[in-house]
Amino acid sequence: MALSLSTPAKSAGRATDPAPRDSPLRRKRNRERLRNLGFLSPWIVGFSVFFGYPLIATVYFSFMHYNQIKAPTFVGLRNWRYVLEQMPLFGPALWNTLWLVVVMVALRVVFGLGIGLLITKIKTGAGLFRTAFYIPYLAPPVAATVAFVFLLNPSTGPVNEMLSWVGLHGPNWFNDPDWSKPSLVLLSLWGIGDLMVIFMASLLDVPKEQYEAADLDGAGAWAKFRYVTWPAITPIVLFAVVTGVVQTMQYYTQALVAGKLASGVSIGPGTVIQPGYPDHSTLTVPQLVYSLGFQNFNTGAACVLSLVLFAIAMAVTLLLMRKSVGLIPAED
């Protein structure tokens, strides 16, 4: 709305002679600009304080040595070289983060969509199922993680206990470097309620007459999904993928809590536990940022790592947006 108000005035100004300083037209334009700025100001303030300033500060400190006590000193590209060339944990952290981005986001979208489809088809008791699938999402991430570590405890957890009833030897879940990331994915699938609700809303929004037309054409379930449902929900799928990628790039709490709990080491004020248990298999880039910035006082390197993460997230998002242009049907 703001753009449509200001743009014609601006172009009109260019096309004709400049209005005199105190002309009514100029005063009107200024008033409009001020009004627009007034409407925009909450966003401008929020953007500047919560995005603009932190971003500039991150770039600034990435070239500084700064321990958050003494004044920062300029060190040029030293922090960048340290992170990109000398820090051995950067590789595993980036690999784990990208692994989670690919596997977790893909499975979350598939499961969220699958459950959404299932529930929209259910004739009776749909409310009960919706509630059942949504409630886990309401559990705080830490509580949910604690519960999962308990459920998947290799020795006393009910999951391995049940597997043993059918003669299966359960894995060590969060205690095994090969199983720790899949265990985190299971945890994320358990809390799929948010995506399920979004997909349900989009599925219920697909015009019924299109299904009726497909029925008349003799389309089967797959054909209806392929040619009716999918084109209608593609923007929502894209939304789920993009937000999922950005969220997973910031994955921190669950991995940290699960690693700490599964290690069995008591977490007290004197306990120094490095994130990523076991064998750095759950170490993510945000955990490394925290560790560098707030445990090692290495603000500069933490800023470099944040910027790398930001650049990757932006690149992946732009790539997804570009690739999806052909998938999303044009608005009428």
Place this chain on the structure above:
Amino acid sequence: MAPRRFRTRVPLALGAAALLLSGCANPSTGSNTDDPTKPVTLKFWHGWSAPGEVEAINENIARFEKLHPNIDVVSTGNVSDETINQALRAGGGDAPDVVTSFTTNNVGQYCSSGMWVDLDPFMEKSGIDKEKVFPKTLLDYTRYEGVQCATPLLADAFGMYYNKDAFEAAGIARPPRTMSEMKADAVKLTQRNKDGSLKRAGFMPNFQLYQNSPDRMFAQWGPEYFDDEGRAKLADEPKTEDFFTTMRDLSDAQGGYAAMEGLRARFGDEMSSQNGFLTGKLAMHLDGEWRGLMLDEAKADFDWAVAPLPVPDDQADTYGRGYLTGTVAGIAHSSMHQNAAWELVKYLTVDTEPVVRFANAIHNVPSTFEALKSPDLDADPAFRAFIEIARNPHSQAVPPSNNGGQYINSFGDFSQSVEAGRTKDLHRALKDLDDQIDADNVQSEN
């Protein structure tokens, strides 16, 4: 016109942003000009959280307040280093005056960054000769490059708990003193389930088990981490390769790393009733002096005792040594009442009576010469065993570094890689580790 404006505005904006950023980057600094006899309220942050520990520290504080009626102490418990760090970086009125840390790893960082103030001037004013008050090892882990920014507030010594019943059943007369004795005993004590998996390990050397961080076990070798110029020298230190080879042998003799990890994954939390040693799944176990109280409270269903951890065969004369660390206390750089804060630090860490009383209450090793020889110390033999370890001249702590013990973390990561068999050329990998530690240290220097 526009490009000129752009040229002027961009540097101006960047300059303003830099000024703003650097302005925001300087937390407040405190003052040591206060009169400690004037009424004052001190904020004291510590990490103790168990009811008995909190009660003990509060009793000490109450006695201090009686001795110093003008000083009111507001005590906050269960505070981690990270919380303290954030509060001190931010500064402000709510930041603490007196702080403690449960790990000595961060002392180098606190001293070099100036986050905790240098206590030497305060000790001088009080006429305290620190070399005569504190054992050298403890003094070493509370200072960095000449800055004494902390004092020891009780110490932790690490030794070996062993299951006497299991020893008796296996026909072992006394705890092992050398690594080869330990290996032989561990094999005798190891038990297997019908499916071949481990039921009980004699001793689990795995570095991810509870308190088993490799620096603690490595202390039995008496290693030097750095040369005189502060460069890492683990690859040049023959003890390092011997340490890893011995640990590997110890593991292999009992079934190997995978079998050990399989058993470890089935342990419960360290402080729970499912602790591996408490449930009898470990016959020998590295731990600190506090475990004794917990074993008593949990009423372990076997007879147990404490001994020093064994030493390498070629250093048999050093038997009795152990790894030392402890709680440290200091004064926040942002405190406006540093002289009054020093009175509290002095009372808690230098004065014999409160140190002994607190050590007895929470079963930690006293941290002053006077307290160590006090007749009032708890006579419990398990506790006494740790005091002997602390007194042993070969016992050692890890040297402080300016980056919060980053090298210990790197050494820990490396050790896990070695024990899992992922490191093929140990010497080459140790060289790389040294380079890594040096790079981390350079990165932390201003």
